[in-house]
Amino acid sequence: MKxxxxxYTDICGKNIFKGDLHFHSTLSDGxxxxxxxxxxxxxxxxxxxxxxxxxxxxxxxxxxxxxxxFPGQEFSDENGHIVALNTPIIRKEHWDIGTQLEEISSSGxxxxxxxxxxxxxxxxxxxxxxxxRLIVDLAGLYDGMEIYTHNVGSGFKLAIDRLDAVWNAxxxxxxxxPDKPFGPIWGFSSSDGHHVDHISSNVGIxxxxxxxxxxxxxxxxxxxxxx
Numbered sequence: 001m002k003x004x005x006x007x008y009t010d011i012c013g014k015n016i017f018k019g020d021l022h023f024h025s026t027l028s029d030g031x032x033x034x035x036x037x038x039x040x041x042x043x044x045x046x047x048x049x050x051x052x053x054x055x056x057x058x059x060x061x062x063x064x065x066x067x068x069x070f071p072g073q074e075f076s077d078e079n080g081h082i083v084a085l086n087t088p089i090i091r092k093e094h095w096d097i098g099t100q101l102e103e104i105s106s107s108g109x110x111x112x113x114x115x116x117x118x119x120x121x122x123x124x125x126x127x128x129x130x131x132x133r134l135i136v137d138l139a140g141l142y143d144g145m146e147i148y149t150h151n152v153g154s155g156f157k158l159a160i161d162r163l164d165a166v167w168n169a170x171x172x173x174x175x176x177x178p179d180k181p182f183g184p185i186w187g188f189s190s191s192d193g194h195h196v197d198h199i200s201s202n203v204g205i206x207x208x209x210x211x212x213x214x215x216x217x218x219x220x221x222x223x224x225x226x227x
Contacts (some may be wrong), residue, residue: 011208015165017217020085020140020204021050021072022190028053031195044201048217052083055091068212074114074181075100080128081114083146083190086218095131101141112188112224113138113145116150117159131165143222147187151198163187186221 024030025037027110032040034051041049042064049070062069063150075091082100087109091100104111116129129138129145147160166185193199206218 013107014208014210015212016206016208017047017212017220018045018204018206019048019050020067020191020199021070021076021112021188022052022074022075022149022191022197023052024074025051027051027056029130033079035061035064036196037193037199038062038067038069039197040196042066046204047212050083050085057088057090058110068214068217070214070218075104080133081118082142083114083188085110085112085221091101098138098141101138101188105141105143110218111142111144113142115149115156115159115192116145116147116162117156118152128154129162131162133163134162135218139168142185144188146192148189148194148203150203151190151192151194162185163190168205 002151016185020041023037025032026108027032027034037051037202038049046067048068048070050070052072052074056073057071062071071087072083072085075084077091077095077097077100080097082097083103084104087104087107089103089107089109095103096136101111106210113129113134116134117142134145145159145162145166147163148158150157163185168193170185189203189206191199191203205221207217210214
């Protein structure tokens with residue numbers, strides 16, 4: 001049986017860094033430039049970030065003197081969005097969500113399911129990521145999911161019940177089917193900002209790392225310990 005250990009047991013002597021891994025700029029549907037968004041993050045005490053403009057892997061060229069910027073994008077399929085870090089993959093229209101997640105993983109990237117409690121394109125569409133999709137259809141394919149997005153049009157900012165559903169399913173499956181492809185799944189908070197005014201000082205994630213560099217921060221974000 002797999003056992004998940006507390007990833008925060010090895011934090012002695014490490015530094016705390018704050019980041020926002022999901023926001024947009026004028027490169028896609030944002031209202032502020034990348035540099036304006038970066039400057040606002042620095043103003044509010046952020047150390048690292050991931051610019052997640054829609055289907056734009058060339059975000060990897062973005063830099064800022066006072067901010068560690070991860071190459072990122074938001075895969076923007078009409079059936080659900082995915083924040084993808086550290087991958088050069090360009091989404092293809094015929095890929096379903098499962099294929100997208102597999103491609104991100106095989107390229108060495110990291111996937112976070114975006115705002116899983118809202119409908120992407122209209123009230124007639126079901127939830128982007130229902131418990132069934134999370135637990136059955138996409139099991140073992142994603143690394144994390146957003147459980148709070150500060151700027152969402154539907155008003156459903158909090159999606160902790162999605163993570164609860166996955167956690168309960170993992171606990172049950174460890175007892176009944178230990179070979180089911182589930183590992184640790186992290187919950188993320190992000191601004192999903194489309195304008196500098198959407199950036200908030202108290203929205204984002206905190207990690208412990210030795211220093212502010214891409215390798216150390218990414219290792220902290222991935223901090224999985226499973227036996």
